[in-house]
Amino acid sequence: MNxxxxxxxxxxxxxxxxxxxxxxxxxxAASKSQALKALARRLRDxxxxxxxxxxxxxxxxxxxxxxxxxxxxxxxSPQTLETCAQGCEQLAAMPDIIGAIQGLQQQPSGIRVxxxxxxxxxxxxxxxxxxxxxxxxxxxxxxxxxxxILRGGSEAMASNQALTALVQQALAEAGLPQDAVQLVQTTxxxxxxxxxxxxxxxxxxxxxxxxxxxERISREARVPVIKHLDGNCHIYVDAPCDxxxxxxxxxxxxxxxxxxxxxxxxxxxARPVAAEFLPKIGAIYATKGVExxxxxxxxxxxxxxxxxxxLPATEQDWSEEYLAPIISVKVLDGVDAAIAxxxxxxxxxxxxxxxxxxxxxxxxLREVDSASVLVNASTRFAxxxxxxxxxxxxISTDKLHARGxxxxxxxxxxxxxxxxxxxxxx
Amino acid sequence: MNxxxxxxxxxxxxxxxxxxxxxxxxxxAASKSQALKALARRLRDxxxxxxxxxxxxxxxxxxxxxxxxxxxxxxxSPQTLETCAQGCEQLAAMPDIIGAIQGLQQQPSGIRVxxxxxxxxxxxxxxxxxxxxxxxxxxxxxxxxxxxILRGGSEAMASNQALTALVQQALAEAGLPQDAVQLVQTTxxxxxxxxxxxxxxxxxxxxxxxxxxxERISREARVPVIKHLDGNCHIYVDAPCDxxxxxxxxxxxxxxxxxxxxxxxxxxxARPVAAEFLPKIGAIYATKGVExxxxxxxxxxxxxxxxxxxLPATEQDWSEEYLAPIISVKVLDGVDAAIAxxxxxxxxxxxxxxxxxxxxxxxxLREVDSASVLVNASTRFAxxxxxxxxxxxxISTDKLHARGxxxxxxxxxxxxxxxxxxxxxx
Numbered sequence: 037m038n039x040x041x042x043x044x045x046x047x048x049x050x051x052x053x054x055x056x057x058x059x060x061x062x063x064x065a066a067s068k069s070q071a072l073k074a075l076a077r078r079l080r081d082x083x084x085x086x087x088x089x090x091x092x093x094x095x096x097x098x099x100x101x102x103x104x105x106x107x108x109x110x111x112x113s114p115q116t117l118e119t120c121a122q123g124c125e126q127l128a129a130m131p132d133i134i135g136a137i138q139g140l141q142q143q144p145s146g147i148r149v150x151x152x153x154x155x156x157x158x159x160x161x162x163x164x165x166x167x168x169x170x171x172x173x174x175x176x177x178x179x180x181x182x183x184x185i186l187r188g189g190s191e192a193m194a195s196n197q198a199l200t201a202l203v204q205q206a207l208a209e210a211g212l213p214q215d216a217v218q219l220v221q222t223t224x225x226x227x228x229x230x231x232x233x234x235x236x237x238x239x240x241x242x243x244x245x246x247x248x249x250x251e252r253i254s255r256e257a258r259v260p261v262i263k264h265l266d267g268n269c270h271i272y273v274d275a276p277c278d279x280x281x282x283x284x285x286x287x288x289x290x291x292x293x294x295x296x297x298x299x300x301x302x303x304x305x306a307r308p309v310a311a312e313f314l315p316k317i318g319a320i321y322a323t324k325g326v327e328x329x330x331x332x333x334x335x336x337x338x339x340x341x342x343x344x345x346x347l348p349a350t351e352q353d354w355s356e357e358y359l360a361p362i363i364s365v366k367v368l369d370g371v372d373a374a375i376a377x378x379x380x381x382x383x384x385x386x387x388x389x390x391x392x393x394x395x396x397x398x399x400x401l402r403e404v405d406s407a408s409v410l411v412n413a414s415t416r417f418a419x420x421x422x423x424x425x426x427x428x429x430x431i432s433t434d435k436l437h438a439r440g441x442x443x444x445x446x447x448x449x450x451x452x453x454x455x456x457x458x459x460x461x462x
Numbered sequence: 463m464n465x466x467x468x469x470x471x472x473x474x475x476x477x478x479x480x481x482x483x484x485x486x487x488x489x490x491a492a493s494k495s496q497a498l499k500a501l502a503r504r505l506r507d508x509x510x511x512x513x514x515x516x517x518x519x520x521x522x523x524x525x526x527x528x529x530x531x532x533x534x535x536x537x538x539s540p541q542t543l544e545t546c547a548q549g550c551e552q553l554a555a556m557p558d559i560i561g562a563i564q565g566l567q568q569q570p571s572g573i574r575v576x577x578x579x580x581x582x583x584x585x586x587x588x589x590x591x592x593x594x595x596x597x598x599x600x601x602x603x604x605x606x607x608x609x610x611i612l613r614g615g616s617e618a619m620a621s622n623q624a625l626t627a628l629v630q631q632a633l634a635e636a637g638l639p640q641d642a643v644q645l646v647q648t649t650x651x652x653x654x655x656x657x658x659x660x661x662x663x664x665x666x667x668x669x670x671x672x673x674x675x676x677e678r679i680s681r682e683a684r685v686p687v688i689k690h691l692d693g694n695c696h697i698y699v700d701a702p703c704d705x706x707x708x709x710x711x712x713x714x715x716x717x718x719x720x721x722x723x724x725x726x727x728x729x730x731x732a733r734p735v736a737a738e739f740l741p742k743i744g745a746i747y748a749t750k751g752v753e754x755x756x757x758x759x760x761x762x763x764x765x766x767x768x769x770x771x772x773l774p775a776t777e778q779d780w781s782e783e784y785l786a787p788i789i790s791v792k793v794l795d796g797v798d799a800a801i802a803x804x805x806x807x808x809x810x811x812x813x814x815x816x817x818x819x820x821x822x823x824x825x826x827l828r829e830v831d832s833a834s835v836l837v838n839a840s841t842r843f844a845x846x847x848x849x850x851x852x853x854x855x856x857i858s859t860d861k862l863h864a865r866g867x868x869x870x871x872x873x874x875x876x877x878x879x880x881x882x883x884x885x886x887x888x
Contacts, residue, residue, distance in 0.1 A: 281884035288886035413882025437863040452866040456839025458707035460714035
């Protein structure tokens with residue numbers, strides 16, 4: 037496509053999405069559930085066919101020399117599809133929050149004022165690699181009464197096209213507009229540039245991918261963006277705390293998985309418990325091959341741990357999101373110093389305190405300026421499913437609109453409704 | 463100031479605000495109330511002195527040949543100051559919503575997950591003319607636990623400086639940081655350009671003023687903006703409706719005041735009631751000198767009204783925010799046509815239906831995509847005080863974060879809090 041054709045194409049996508057969004061906004065709860073259940077059924081019925089489409093993407097990716105982890109993320113196994121189908125069924129079974137009115141209260145003038153939950157309208161999701169995100173985004177969009185424009189990675193085009201076809205069939209089966217879920221059919225990157233600058237058709241952009249992608253979109257967007265930047269998450273081990281519990285949680289937060297954004301990247305330890313706690317967690321990290329980049333005080337204690345991979349921490353380490361078997365370690369005075377350190381270096385994603393001290397827990401909860409703040413639990417819990425949202429379209433590190441895991445509610449807003457009996461303003 | 467000095471100055475403002483915001487976020491409810499009550503007292507005690515400062519602004523404005531309505535808006539009368547003082551006292555008496563945790567629920571893993579209301583951090587307000595906005599913004603900022611940077615119009619500089627000094631004295635009296643409310647002391651417009659591009663210090667921009675100002679800020683901002691663009695508000699007179707009530711409300715919505723954004727600019731009438739309703743409202747508008755720009759069908763009916771100022775409506779009229787004694791008038795089929803017309807031409811600010819029909823009311827409430835949707839009440843009610851928000855920092859025509867009148871809640875967000883007993887992710 038040349039630029040004029042591309043402009044016409046994205047405008048066409050946007051206009052159709054806008055029209056569909058008005059129909060989705062007033063769609064009955066039963067129709068949305070029916071579409072989600074039909075989608076689950078079609079995913080199961082078409083699992084063999086989807087394998088064939090997915091194989092084309094996989095083959096092309098291998099031929100292009102894509103790294104093995106990237107190829108793996110591209111795979112649409114029968115198990116992945118079954119998980120997607122179950123996700124659709126779970127969404128279908130959840131109550132419909134659209135149209136609910138909250139806080140209706142009479143004012144001195146006589147009018148009753150409340151707020152109604154309504155869809156955002158049209159969102160555009162830009163993502164990479166994993167084709168199952170297509171189903172997650174489509175199903176959340178349907179449930180929340182929005183229309184969406186999906187822009188997956190070029191490497192997953194065949195899989196995404198096949199999945200989107202199933203979504204559109206399911207929408208049609210339930211009497212809903214097929215344009216409620218559209219896939220951008222061109223791999224031209226300029227299409228994204230156009231979609232993020234169409235405030236008359238697109239209400240919200242959700243980029244899911246590398247930092248480069250998100251920063252570029254945020255810089256160029258003319259519509260609001262739900263941003264998810266770094267997850268430089270902290271575990272702070274307070275004094276007093278249950279040392280055995282702290283060891284278990286600090287282990288889980290770092291080593292359960294290294295690549296998720298909610299894995300901990302920095303371990304802060306209150307001085308009074310450092311001598312007892314650090315050798316224990318150090319021994320576990322040593323066994324698992326986790327490198328520790330430590331402050332001088334922590335280095336002195338961890339030096340005695342057999343097989344520990346130790347390095348002195350640099351200033352840069354406190355800001356680093358490793359996404360790897362590396363953790364920075366710092367000994368500090370106590371809860372005040374920990375809160376100050378976290379508010380300075382954290383990416384405001386997810387931070388945890390492990391403590392037995394009630395007032396310390398309360399202060400940490402209130403004063404740490406992050407989207408998720410935990411007491412005595414692993415940072416790995418910062419996730420839409422674990423938080424009971426039913427599903428997750430992304431995690432926001434922004435402070436406005438939605439903070440932390442974004443589920444159905446994050447794809448909606450509240451408008452004011454006023455019920456009167458002919459009141460006028462005096 | 464040259465550019466380097468200006469950059470240093472705005473950075474200084476931003477850094478001080480950021481530091482103050484951390485202290486404000488954890489400030490006890492009692493201290494915030496104390497500051498607000500102290501501010502009320504100081505406003506009353508200093509009313510004569512404030513008149514002198516304000517007189518300097520008024521004199522300069524008259525000498526510069528500022529239009530009379532602009533000079534009038536600049537005035538800080540004893541009555542205006544008393545209203546400001548009462549507003550502060552009302553805010554002081556309201557419950558503190560900061561730190562409240564909602565929806566705490568246990569999840570299958572054992573963790574309990576809820577959301578805590580927290581301040582946004584630092585907001586920057588850019589406004590024109592009225593110096594009382596300084597007190598409104600400062601008092602809302604204090605109550606909501608934020609820090610703010612205020613950038614008033616150059617024409618109100620002396621008044622704003624005097625008011626900000628009182629705010630800072632009140633903060634100090636309550637043991638709160640004076641930097642929680644800062645006034646930009648330079649009239650250089652480049653200062654605004656710098657403040658709206660400092661995401662590391664400023665979390666939110668609230669422009670209040672003309673469309674040009676808001677569009678420029680939205681275009682250049684690197685941080686979120688609460689936008690308030692046009693208020694092209696509609697009154698739709700449905701069939702069946704209580705004609706006497708409809709006449710009273712349509713009169714109020716247009717003629718109570720012409721300049722506010724929630725005044726109605728367009729009157730839609732269902733065909734079955736047009737012949738009865740239009741001559742009645744037309745006679746009132748004729749008496750009050752309101753020009754009617756009408757569709758052919760409405761023109762035919764209104765032609766019989768004595769003294770009516772009538773013009774045929776052009777396509778442009780349906781999108782116009784007149785802020786003047788002018789209203790566009792259109793006859794249409796019924797509720798479906800009205801919803802379609804409003805969703806096409808409205809600025810998504812405030813729209814009302816006047817009806818006796820339950821299902822029509824429900825459909826209008828759900829399907830009209832505006833920040834405020836009213837049944838049987840004047841659009842003039844779309845206002846923070848009338849909605850019971852206690853105060854209003856602005857009205858948002860955006861769909862994300864805050865829609866409609868923005869009060870204390872709009873200056874806060876919700877972060878996730880997780881309470882565990884050592885849970886780890888499996």
